Each structure stands twice: as C-alpha cells, then as structure tokens.
Amino acid sequence: MKIWLEEIKTVFKECDDFFLQHDYLYNQPVILFGLSTLIDIPQTKKLIEINLNMPKYSLQEVIDHHLVKVAREQNNIIDAILEGKIILYIPDFEKYMIMEVISKSLNRSIELPTNENVIQDALDSFIEDIDTNIGIIRKHFRTKFLITKVISTGIEQEKKIALLGLEAHVNQNLMRKIETQLKEKHDQEIHNAQSLVKTLGFSAWDIVPKYKSTEIPTEVIASLKKGKVVLIIDDFPFALIFPNFLWDMFTTENERNLPIPLMLFIRVLRVIGVIVATLMPGLYVALVSVNPEVLQLELGLSIAQSREGVPYPALVEVLMMLVILELILEASVRLPKSIGPTLTMVGGIILGQAIISAKLVSNLLTIVVAGTTIANATVVGIQNHLMLRLLKYVIVILAAIYGVLGIIVGTVLICAYFASINVYGISYLDYQVSKDESNNG
Amino acid sequence: MDRSMFVSISYFLTHLGLIFFMYPTDIIASTDEAYWIPITLGIIIHFIFLSIYMKGLSYFPRKNIIMIYLSHGKIIAWIFLLPVAIYLIMIIIITIRSYSEIITIVFLSNTPLWAIMFLLVLVATYLSSRGLDSILRSSLLLAILFLPLTLFVCFVSFQNVDWRYIFPLTTNDFRFITKPSYLMSYFSIGGVFLFIGFIQPLFTYKPKKILYTVLLLVPFWIISVYIPILTFGNSTVPHFYFPFVEAVDSIDINWLMFDRVTVFFLLSLITFIILFLSLILWMFMQIITTCIPKFRPNYLLILISFISFVCCLFIPDWKDVEDLFLINSPFRFFCLLIVPPSLLILGIRSKRKEKLENG
Amino acid sequence: MGNTMIKVFFLLCIVLTSTGCWNNKDINHRLLPAVVGISKNGDKYKLILELPVLESDNMKIQIIKATGKSIADAVDWLSMNMDRGVDLFHVKLIVLDKQFAKQGLTDVMSGLMRSREVAPNAQMAICNEDLDYFFGNVQKSKPPTGDYLLDFFEKDAGWTPNIALTRVWQVYRSLHSSTRDVIIPIIQTGKLTEVEHIGSAVIKNGKMVSQISPNDTLLYNAFDGQGTQGIVEVMDLATVLILSDWKSNKSMIINEKPFMKSQLNLKVTILETKGNPSMDLIKKDLSTLITNRFHRMLTITQKKQADILGLGQTFRTKLPRAKLKNWREKYYPILKLDFQVNVDIQNEGFLKSD
Known part of the structure; x- marks a missing residue:
C-alpha cells in the first residue's frame, strides 16, 4: 500500500499545491493529502476531528461505521483529489478514506444574469458549478419527477454533464439518444459547446444552434415542462436546452407574467424585428439598383438625390456600412465596460455624421442600417442574434444580383435551410416536443 | 407520422403557383364566353380523379406508387412509371423555362434568362436534396410568409371589376374541349396531384383533408379567370399573355409602402413555384433512384438538375415552350386519367387475392 | 460524403453567379420622369418628359424632349444622349396632344401595355394647347414641394369629381370593347391657377371624337x-x-x-x-x-x-x-x-x- 502512496506522489510531482501531512487521530498516525488550492485545510482538519472523535469507540469501529468511502483504487483517489476531496490514509489499517471537505470558496455567488435581461421575473442565474446549478433548478422547481442523470466524459479532463428531464413530459426518445450518444463517446473531451455538439453527432457547421442556451433558471424550468431535455455542464454558466426551435427566437419565459395581449404584442414586435433585420439591407440594394420601379416616386427621388455623388454601387455601399456596424458591435463587446460608451459615441455620432457628409453612403442607407441593427437586437438569444446577422448577407448578395426576386428566393433558401435542420428527428420548425416515441422522419 | 396539414399546405401552395399565370390565359383562349363551364369541368375532373387516386392508394397502406407498381411485376412498373417519369422531367424543364420567361417579362428585363433559370434550378435542387420532410416543412414557413400577401392581392384585385362583364353565363358552344389551349390548362389542374402517391411510406395523411384543400382551391381557379374578365371584358383579355398579372397591375392603391403590388404578388407565386419544382424534382428522384439504386442520390440529383438546366437553355422562345406544353399533354392526361384508375384496379385485385388466400 | 459534396457545389454556384453581375443601374443613374407628353408629327413621335428633381430642399422641374419613330425609339435616343438612362416606370401621367388624340391612340396604347414599362394604372390627360407651350409653363412654375401636375389628378390631393380619372388600361380596354368608351380629361395652362381643367374628351375606339364639359x-x-x-x-x-x-x-x-x-x-x-x-x-x-x-x-x-x-x-x-x-x-x-x-x-x- 505504501507503493500506492508513492505512485500518487509521482502523479502530483509537478503540482506544488499537493500537500501530504502526517497527523494523529485517536493516537493513531494518519496521513492526510489533497490539493491545498481547493481545500481549506485548518477548517477541514477541525471537521475531521469532530466527525471522527467518538470516545466510546475505537478508530477501527468508527472507520467501519462512519466513513464516507473506502477507496480501493488509485484512479478513484486521483479523481477524488482533483475534485477537491481530502484523502485520509491510516497506515495501520491500510485504509483510505475520501472525505468531504470544507472547500475554498472558488465559486462566485449567484448573481443577476449578465447576458440576458429579465423583466419582472426571478433574477438568479446559473454559475459555473454544476451542483449549484442543479440546486438552483431544484429550488425553483420542487418536484420528485425531475430526472437528473450525471454522465462524465473525457479522459484528460473529466467533465460532468447532467442530463435533466421531467418524467412524464420529456421526449423519451430524445433523452435516450442524448444519453447513449454521450455514454458511447465518453472518451471525447468536451471543452466547449462546439465539442459538445460534435460529441452529440451534429455538424458544427450549422449556423442554426441545435440547443438554446440560457442562464435563467425559469427558462430552463419552462423548457423542462415542455418536454425538452436540459444539459447542464460543469463550468458552463448556462444550461443547454435541446432541441432549439425557431419559435424560441421570439419568446422568453418572463413575458408570460404579462397579460396575453401584451405578450402577443411583444412577440409580434420580435417577428417584425427578425423580418426587418434580415430583409431590410437586401431590400435597399434591390430597390436602389435592380428594381427601382417598386419604390414610390417621391421616395425614389429622394434616394436618388441622396445617392448623388456616392461613388460606389449600392451593394458595396451597403456591405461597407454593414461591416462597419458589425465592427462597432464587436468592439463594444470586447472593450471594458468603462470605455464602451466612448465607442458608441465615436461609432454612432461621429462616424455616422462624417460618413454622410463625406458622401460615402446615402442618407437613407444609414437609416436602413441603423434600423437593421436595432431590429436585430429584438431577437431572443445571442446565438439567434448572430445567426440573423450572418443570414442578412445572403439576402444582400442575392438582392444585388436578382433584385426583389433575389430577396424572395433568399427567403425561400433560408426557409428550406431551417426546415432541414433537426435534432434527432425533431425539426427546428416544430413548436413543441411530443412526448410520444417518434420515428425519425 | 400524420402530416396532413403539411401535405395540404404544399398542395395548396403549389396549385396557387400554377393557377395564376398560365391557367387564365389558356381558359380564356379556349372559349369566349361562360368561362365557368371549362373551369368547373376541370375542377370536377381533378376532384374525381384525385378521389380515385387516393382510394386506390388506400388499398396499399405504407406504400408509394413506385412500390405498388413494382410489386405487380416489372412490366407493369415500366408501363406506368416510364410515362410518369417522362411527364415529371418535362414538367421540370417546362416550368423552369416558362417561369423564367415570365420573370424576365414582368420584372427583370435586364437580367439574362440563364441566370434566372439557374437560380430557380439551384434553389429547387437544394430544397429537394433536403428531402420531403424539409420540403413540406418549408411549405409551412412559405405559407406563413407569403400567403397573406397573395390573399391580400387577390382581395384587392376586385377593385376594378365591372360585374356586368360576367354575362353571358350560358353558352351552347362546347368546342373548347378539343382546343389545345384547353388541354394546356390542365397543367394547372393535374400538375401536382401525383405527389400524394409518393408520401406514403414516409408519412401518412388523411385523404379527406386533401379533398377539403381542393375545395379551398376552387375560388382561386375561378378568381384567376374571372378577375381579368371582369376588369377588362372578354374582348380585351384575349390580347394578354398573363391576364391576371395585367389585372393586378391595374389596381391602384396609394397607401402601400411600395408602388407596384404586382411584383410582390408575382414573387410570392414564384416561391410557390419553387416549392412545386422541388416537389416534382424529388418525385422524379424517387423514381430514378429505384431504377438506378447504385448511384448516390445527391450526385444524381445534381446531374439531373444540370441536365434540365441545359435543356432549358436549348429552348429558344415562348412559342417552343407552348409547343412543349402541347407535347406534354398526352403524358399529363396519362397521369391524370390513367394512373389513378390503374391504382384502383390494382388495389381491388390485390384485395380480392388476399380474400381468396385467406379463404 | 454526398452532403459535403452538395454544399461545395452550392457554394461554387453562388460564387459563379455573383461574378455575373450585369447591367444594373443604380437609381441615381436613372432619370425618372413623372409625366410624359406625347405628340405626333407626321410619322414621328415627339416625347416631352417632365422630371421632378430634388435639389437640396425644394423640387425643381426639368423638361427634356426627344423625337423618334416610336416611343421606345425616342426613349432610347434619350438614354443614349443623356448621362443617365431613362426609365418610364415611374410615369404617373401621360399627357397627349389634342391633335394626336384625334388621329388615334391605338398604337401608342398597345405599345404602352405591351412593354409594361409604364404602369397600366398611370393617368391619361389631353392637352388643349401645344405641348411645348404647356410644359414650358409647367417648368416655369417652380412648385415648392411635390409635382402639382400629379397632385392635380391625385384622388387624395387635388382631384375633384369634375375631373375624369382615366387610366392607361381603361383606354386600352376601350380599344377592344364594343360596349365601353372612355373620356379623358382635357387640361391647359390656366390663367389664374397653374393648370385648368376644361372638360373631357370623348374617346371612341382610340380616337377623340367629341368633348364634354x-x-x-x-x-x-x-x-x-x-x-x-x-x-x-x-x-x-x-x-x-x-x-x-x-x-x-x-x-x-x-x-x-x-x-x-x-x-x-x-x-x-x-x-x-x-x-x-x-x-x-x-x-x-x-x-x-x-x-x-x-x-x-x-x-x-x-x-x-x-x-x-x-x-x-x-x-x-x-x-x-x-x-x-x-x-x-x-x-x-x-x-x-x-x-x-x-x-x-x-x-x-x-x-x-x-
């Protein structure tokens, strides 16, 4: 058994935060070891003493009775160390104990959601710790019907993935497929959502996300009730909801706290937003360069006047403006919050004014581009937002070639693309998950 | 899986796409009064043969027409499937060619014809490469996006009607039945319904719902002919190539954001035509892949699209398109009038056999 | 993989088509006449185009003229000799010379309907005086905003039920119909106002035959x-x-x-x-x-x-x-x-x- 200890020592040879302490318990020599960066050692020692100090019994009895886990294999020990447990080794009995510890508080506290906005709803959001996340869900959703299956994958780095579903609601087929897929490919390393999608057997090139990611527990609970499957992954401060639907682009859970007409109003606005965001720049190109007969005469004249002296064709003009705006958007994400507003000012006011007076683009285009960006922001979910930002270029290019026909055909293409996307047979265009077994269509 | 709604929607949309362009022209050319007689005749034929077709198919649950014919021997399969295949590929070529021409005439006079044909082929190929499920599902999206617009235009197209043009309502002139243009009008009547026979093993549908869809389509067949008649009168309409387009063009709405409503109306119809093309292409692929199972379906699809694109390039003018329509007529009537009864007969026979075998 | 193959194919196709950008003129390289005057001298058509031009804050009216064997010919000549292309698709009003209307409009109307460049719902009017004189006055008028010739016939603006509203398709319909003729409003330069409406021309089979008040x-x-x-x-x-x-x-x-x-x-x-x-x-x-x-x-x-x-x-x-x-x-x-x-x-x- 001493050899094991030596082996573990060699495994953690390069880790300076690995500690090994000799101590006495019941006058027996014991060895404690673990990672000091994860464990609050003095507190833990106190805990061990309180727990194991039973004057009536001998240590042998206490261990047999009270111990948390008797470790038999080396790998288990290493895993336990990495998880932040402390190992208690009693040389006389040649027994290991993996003990719960008072860990150093490495998790942040539960805070407001930062990537999504919630109006009038529970304000907590997921954090990086998987147990906390499941705990939050349990707290919001007290039911015995919640299925939680924890699967770990990866060799180099073990990752815990929790599969959540609601008994009697969940689509069994989907749940089983995800589970088997994850178990079959348990050797895959999952570092990010891309590798997760690959592990689940989807193409990582689809721009439509297969899952809806959210950091809001109420959203997760609503999805569970709808029969969807939720994946919570260790170190991901958000939950992945499978499958993702087109309709999810227009709905959030917290607007269900509003009266139905107001809810519908908001959703209709989002639909309009999506249509405007994808079609407007294309429409501008089409109307200005290919099909001006569709414009009202007065509008046509004012566009013609404001384009007077613009050296570029409409396509270049629009692409230039769109790219600049994309850059501003991206830059404002990158910059620290303190400099962010400066950028908005530089981008919005100075550049916007200058670009018109420099006659690089027409007045109307700035309105179109601004409208597009604003409309784009109405959509729910950052992934959907990015997807629409990308899709509008397809329309713009087709519009430059074929005019209004190009826009319409582009729409058909996008519709066809959306229609062809499915998660294990559940189409992106569905609006609910059926709980019955569905064959793969 | 029951996909009645999707099947009905795509059935509806594809017919709308076919109705509003050529159908009024053909009907108006075939007779000069009482247009409702040829229209109703067409609708009744459509309705009866569709019911026969679905009745025949119902004898073979979970089988499409290729499987049905093949199960009755290779010869029967060849006899029935070959004309169907020829009909389908001709329809693909004709539709692409004629609708590209319509697009150039109506709103893209500067764009070369090949580019438009290419676009249509490309999108249709993409759609059909994604399979029937995608086609059906995208038909739902297209319906949500474009159907309101189409219906709106249909509604406002009543703006300029003079109801007195509806007279005379009767005629004793039934020569239209033999007119080539009347035969051509069946392109919009018998164009799509074969596809009902292809969905079976993948999905199920309720025949009743399809028949209701046909009932919903009836007003559009009538509107497409009567709106131009009521707007221009029956002595002016025969001068137009696309009477309905012309009638929509004469609408005057100045509160809309855009100037020419027609363009948007036509474009929505074009999307329905793309849907139609992809469906036909998919059906054709189903037949071809059972004949040549060795090839990868996707390569074959590209090859076929390419061939039909090249064929389209070789059709020089509108006259030839019309000739092709005529040449296509026998095949069309084969699909419309012979395929459904044949299925019914095969169905009854196999049922009898089953009964004999079961004692 | 067939799927990758198809994706590559489509990408290639898109690249190929985008190289085929053809002659699409941007809107600022087109002249968009709002009113067209047509008269006929012998076998030559004379076209007078009235172009509203926005200049900074107010509207200016530009008049250009061309002659040709047909209307399309005249437009083509203009496109050739101007710095921009001339497109008739925004024409809202067609003003015909009175003499021309008396000679017969059949060919012009058929031509308009055939090319579809002018919208079939454009208005028709007949001018009681020489078109050059009429449009000369129009040009002088300098409207603050908008085009008053158009507003004159606009149902939401200057139209009153005393003025006939006749559109291109209605005139075309009357060419073929045996039971329907049309009237076309007659206008001239006004003494007190800019345009004066003096009645309507009775058009029978495409020819002006009479006049009503x-x-x-x-x-x-x-x-x-x-x-x-x-x-x-x-x-x-x-x-x-x-x-x-x-x-x-x-x-x-x-x-x-x-x-x-x-x-x-x-x-x-x-x-x-x-x-x-x-x-x-x-x-x-x-x-x-x-x-x-x-x-x-x-x-x-x-x-x-x-x-x-x-x-x-x-x-x-x-x-x-x-x-x-x-x-x-x-x-x-x-x-x-x-x-x-x-x-x-x-x-x-x-x-x-x-």
Whole structure:
C-alpha cells in the first residue's frame, strides 16, 4: 500500500499545491493529502476531528461505521483529489478514506444574469458549478419527477454533464439518444459547446444552434415542462436546452407574467424585428439598383438625390456600412465596460455624421442600417442574434444580383435551410416536443 | 407520422403557383364566353380523379406508387412509371423555362434568362436534396410568409371589376374541349396531384383533408379567370399573355409602402413555384433512384438538375415552350386519367387475392 | 460524403453567379420622369418628359424632349444622349396632344401595355394647347414641394369629381370593347391657377371624337360610381353640396330597340340660397338641372356613337354577344333612356329655413 502512496506522489510531482501531512487521530498516525488550492485545510482538519472523535469507540469501529468511502483504487483517489476531496490514509489499517471537505470558496455567488435581461421575473442565474446549478433548478422547481442523470466524459479532463428531464413530459426518445450518444463517446473531451455538439453527432457547421442556451433558471424550468431535455455542464454558466426551435427566437419565459395581449404584442414586435433585420439591407440594394420601379416616386427621388455623388454601387455601399456596424458591435463587446460608451459615441455620432457628409453612403442607407441593427437586437438569444446577422448577407448578395426576386428566393433558401435542420428527428420548425416515441422522419 | 396539414399546405401552395399565370390565359383562349363551364369541368375532373387516386392508394397502406407498381411485376412498373417519369422531367424543364420567361417579362428585363433559370434550378435542387420532410416543412414557413400577401392581392384585385362583364353565363358552344389551349390548362389542374402517391411510406395523411384543400382551391381557379374578365371584358383579355398579372397591375392603391403590388404578388407565386419544382424534382428522384439504386442520390440529383438546366437553355422562345406544353399533354392526361384508375384496379385485385388466400 | 459534396457545389454556384453581375443601374443613374407628353408629327413621335428633381430642399422641374419613330425609339435616343438612362416606370401621367388624340391612340396604347414599362394604372390627360407651350409653363412654375401636375389628378390631393380619372388600361380596354368608351380629361395652362381643367374628351375606339364639359364629367363620374361627394352645384335658387349618390339601372329590349330606366339618388345639403325658396322647389330645380344636363350629354355621345357611360354593359344579359358587337352603331344611337333624379335634402346646414 505504501507503493500506492508513492505512485500518487509521482502523479502530483509537478503540482506544488499537493500537500501530504502526517497527523494523529485517536493516537493513531494518519496521513492526510489533497490539493491545498481547493481545500481549506485548518477548517477541514477541525471537521475531521469532530466527525471522527467518538470516545466510546475505537478508530477501527468508527472507520467501519462512519466513513464516507473506502477507496480501493488509485484512479478513484486521483479523481477524488482533483475534485477537491481530502484523502485520509491510516497506515495501520491500510485504509483510505475520501472525505468531504470544507472547500475554498472558488465559486462566485449567484448573481443577476449578465447576458440576458429579465423583466419582472426571478433574477438568479446559473454559475459555473454544476451542483449549484442543479440546486438552483431544484429550488425553483420542487418536484420528485425531475430526472437528473450525471454522465462524465473525457479522459484528460473529466467533465460532468447532467442530463435533466421531467418524467412524464420529456421526449423519451430524445433523452435516450442524448444519453447513449454521450455514454458511447465518453472518451471525447468536451471543452466547449462546439465539442459538445460534435460529441452529440451534429455538424458544427450549422449556423442554426441545435440547443438554446440560457442562464435563467425559469427558462430552463419552462423548457423542462415542455418536454425538452436540459444539459447542464460543469463550468458552463448556462444550461443547454435541446432541441432549439425557431419559435424560441421570439419568446422568453418572463413575458408570460404579462397579460396575453401584451405578450402577443411583444412577440409580434420580435417577428417584425427578425423580418426587418434580415430583409431590410437586401431590400435597399434591390430597390436602389435592380428594381427601382417598386419604390414610390417621391421616395425614389429622394434616394436618388441622396445617392448623388456616392461613388460606389449600392451593394458595396451597403456591405461597407454593414461591416462597419458589425465592427462597432464587436468592439463594444470586447472593450471594458468603462470605455464602451466612448465607442458608441465615436461609432454612432461621429462616424455616422462624417460618413454622410463625406458622401460615402446615402442618407437613407444609414437609416436602413441603423434600423437593421436595432431590429436585430429584438431577437431572443445571442446565438439567434448572430445567426440573423450572418443570414442578412445572403439576402444582400442575392438582392444585388436578382433584385426583389433575389430577396424572395433568399427567403425561400433560408426557409428550406431551417426546415432541414433537426435534432434527432425533431425539426427546428416544430413548436413543441411530443412526448410520444417518434420515428425519425 | 400524420402530416396532413403539411401535405395540404404544399398542395395548396403549389396549385396557387400554377393557377395564376398560365391557367387564365389558356381558359380564356379556349372559349369566349361562360368561362365557368371549362373551369368547373376541370375542377370536377381533378376532384374525381384525385378521389380515385387516393382510394386506390388506400388499398396499399405504407406504400408509394413506385412500390405498388413494382410489386405487380416489372412490366407493369415500366408501363406506368416510364410515362410518369417522362411527364415529371418535362414538367421540370417546362416550368423552369416558362417561369423564367415570365420573370424576365414582368420584372427583370435586364437580367439574362440563364441566370434566372439557374437560380430557380439551384434553389429547387437544394430544397429537394433536403428531402420531403424539409420540403413540406418549408411549405409551412412559405405559407406563413407569403400567403397573406397573395390573399391580400387577390382581395384587392376586385377593385376594378365591372360585374356586368360576367354575362353571358350560358353558352351552347362546347368546342373548347378539343382546343389545345384547353388541354394546356390542365397543367394547372393535374400538375401536382401525383405527389400524394409518393408520401406514403414516409408519412401518412388523411385523404379527406386533401379533398377539403381542393375545395379551398376552387375560388382561386375561378378568381384567376374571372378577375381579368371582369376588369377588362372578354374582348380585351384575349390580347394578354398573363391576364391576371395585367389585372393586378391595374389596381391602384396609394397607401402601400411600395408602388407596384404586382411584383410582390408575382414573387410570392414564384416561391410557390419553387416549392412545386422541388416537389416534382424529388418525385422524379424517387423514381430514378429505384431504377438506378447504385448511384448516390445527391450526385444524381445534381446531374439531373444540370441536365434540365441545359435543356432549358436549348429552348429558344415562348412559342417552343407552348409547343412543349402541347407535347406534354398526352403524358399529363396519362397521369391524370390513367394512373389513378390503374391504382384502383390494382388495389381491388390485390384485395380480392388476399380474400381468396385467406379463404 | 454526398452532403459535403452538395454544399461545395452550392457554394461554387453562388460564387459563379455573383461574378455575373450585369447591367444594373443604380437609381441615381436613372432619370425618372413623372409625366410624359406625347405628340405626333407626321410619322414621328415627339416625347416631352417632365422630371421632378430634388435639389437640396425644394423640387425643381426639368423638361427634356426627344423625337423618334416610336416611343421606345425616342426613349432610347434619350438614354443614349443623356448621362443617365431613362426609365418610364415611374410615369404617373401621360399627357397627349389634342391633335394626336384625334388621329388615334391605338398604337401608342398597345405599345404602352405591351412593354409594361409604364404602369397600366398611370393617368391619361389631353392637352388643349401645344405641348411645348404647356410644359414650358409647367417648368416655369417652380412648385415648392411635390409635382402639382400629379397632385392635380391625385384622388387624395387635388382631384375633384369634375375631373375624369382615366387610366392607361381603361383606354386600352376601350380599344377592344364594343360596349365601353372612355373620356379623358382635357387640361391647359390656366390663367389664374397653374393648370385648368376644361372638360373631357370623348374617346371612341382610340380616337377623340367629341368633348364634354366639366359638369358633364361630374355626371359621368356619378354614373360610373367614382363618387360625387363634396361637389357644389349652383342653381338659380340655391347652391347645394352633394353628400352622396347612388344609382339604379334597368334595361330592356323591346322590338330590337333598347330601353333603359335609370335613377340617380342624390343626398344634398344646402349651402346658400337666393331669397327664400322652399325645399321642394330646390329639389325640383336640382333634379331638372341634372336631368337636362344628362340628356344633353347623352345626345352628344349618341350622335358620335361613343358609349362613354358603358350603357351597353347593362344589355349584356339582354343581347347575345354577336349583336352586342354592333351595339355602338345599331343600338346605342336609338337607345331611349328614362333618367330620373331623386333628391333628398339630408340637412339644411346651420340655419332653419321654412
């Protein structure tokens, strides 16, 4: 058994935060070891003493009775160390104990959601710790019907993935497929959502996300009730909801706290937003360069006047403006919050004014581009937002070639693309998950 | 899986796409009064043969027409499937060619014809490469996006009607039945319904719902002919190539954001035509892949699209398109009038056999 | 993988098509005339295009002229010789020379409908004077905003029911129809206002054959269902405002002769009176005024065999199509029409009268 200890020592040879302490318990020599960066050692020692100090019994009895886990294999020990447990080794009995510890508080506290906005709803959001996340869900959703299956994958780095579903609601087929897929490919390393999608057997090139990611527990609970499957992954401060639907682009859970007409109003606005965001720049190109007969005469004249002296064709003009705006958007994400507003000012006011007076683009285009960006922001979910930002270029290019026909055909293409996307047979265009077994269509 | 709604929607949309362009022209050319007689005749034929077709198919649950014919021997399969295949590929070529021409005439006079044909082929190929499920599902999206617009235009197209043009309502002139243009009008009547026979093993549908869809389509067949008649009168309409387009063009709405409503109306119809093309292409692929199972379906699809694109390039003018329509007529009537009864007969026979075998 | 293959194929296709950008002119490289004047000298068409041009804050009107063997030829010549292409698709009004209208419009109308460049719902008008003179005055006028020639015919703007609203497709329809002729408004440079409306031209088979007054046009619009609301009628005894109207027709054929009974119901309100006439008197006065006016208009058009009111339409159920083809020549001139006007005084304004 001493050899094991030596082996573990060699495994953690390069880790300076690995500690090994000799101590006495019941006058027996014991060895404690673990990672000091994860464990609050003095507190833990106190805990061990309180727990194991039973004057009536001998240590042998206490261990047999009270111990948390008797470790038999080396790998288990290493895993336990990495998880932040402390190992208690009693040389006389040649027994290991993996003990719960008072860990150093490495998790942040539960805070407001930062990537999504919630109006009038529970304000907590997921954090990086998987147990906390499941705990939050349990707290919001007290039911015995919640299925939680924890699967770990990866060799180099073990990752815990929790599969959540609601008994009697969940689509069994989907749940089983995800589970088997994850178990079959348990050797895959999952570092990010891309590798997760690959592990689940989807193409990582689809721009439509297969899952809806959210950091809001109420959203997760609503999805569970709808029969969807939720994946919570260790170190991901958000939950992945499978499958993702087109309709999810227009709905959030917290607007269900509003009266139905107001809810519908908001959703209709989002639909309009999506249509405007994808079609407007294309429409501008089409109307200005290919099909001006569709414009009202007065509008046509004012566009013609404001384009007077613009050296570029409409396509270049629009692409230039769109790219600049994309850059501003991206830059404002990158910059620290303190400099962010400066950028908005530089981008919005100075550049916007200058670009018109420099006659690089027409007045109307700035309105179109601004409208597009604003409309784009109405959509729910950052992934959907990015997807629409990308899709509008397809329309713009087709519009430059074929005019209004190009826009319409582009729409058909996008519709066809959306229609062809499915998660294990559940189409992106569905609006609910059926709980019955569905064959793969 | 029951996909009645999707099947009905795509059935509806594809017919709308076919109705509003050529159908009024053909009907108006075939007779000069009482247009409702040829229209109703067409609708009744459509309705009866569709019911026969679905009745025949119902004898073979979970089988499409290729499987049905093949199960009755290779010869029967060849006899029935070959004309169907020829009909389908001709329809693909004709539709692409004629609708590209319509697009150039109506709103893209500067764009070369090949580019438009290419676009249509490309999108249709993409759609059909994604399979029937995608086609059906995208038909739902297209319906949500474009159907309101189409219906709106249909509604406002009543703006300029003079109801007195509806007279005379009767005629004793039934020569239209033999007119080539009347035969051509069946392109919009018998164009799509074969596809009902292809969905079976993948999905199920309720025949009743399809028949209701046909009932919903009836007003559009009538509107497409009567709106131009009521707007221009029956002595002016025969001068137009696309009477309905012309009638929509004469609408005057100045509160809309855009100037020419027609363009948007036509474009929505074009999307329905793309849907139609992809469906036909998919059906054709189903037949071809059972004949040549060795090839990868996707390569074959590209090859076929390419061939039909090249064929389209070789059709020089509108006259030839019309000739092709005529040449296509026998095949069309084969699909419309012979395929459904044949299925019914095969169905009854196999049922009898089953009964004999079961004692 | 077939799937990757197909994706690559589509990408290639998109790249290939995007190289094929053809001659798409941006909107600022096109001239967009709003009004076109057409006249004919011998076998040459003369085209006068009125282009509204926005310049900083106000609208300027530019006039360009061209001649050619056909309209398309003239437009083509212009495109060739201007720095921009000329596109007729925004033309809202076509002004025809009066002499030209008398010679016949058939070819021009067919051409317009065939090319579809000009929208079929563009307005038509006939100019009573030389087109050069007329458009010269238009150019001088310098409107603050908008194009008044267009607004003149705009139903939401300057139009009144005294002006006929006739569109390209209606004129085209009349070329082929045996029971329907049209009228086209006649305009000229005004003395007090910029444009003056002096009545309507009666067009039969694409030729101008006669002329009717603005008051007759009002009746035409009432009969056609274009509405006569808000029109002031001046009589000997009073001035009234027509609030609404509806009409009913009855037609019959007796001994191969067409008869028609037509009733026009008007609802009016009184604006001004001379003296103190009774309501009955006003009613009677108004109805005789309109009846007389109507009969005068009918006689003129019957003489010219131009059925502008589309009266033949009501006989579609009574006459077979073969006979209807001769409607203008055989039946219309001998049509007897019993026209009745029924006046209701809806209110009398703010003052009581007894």
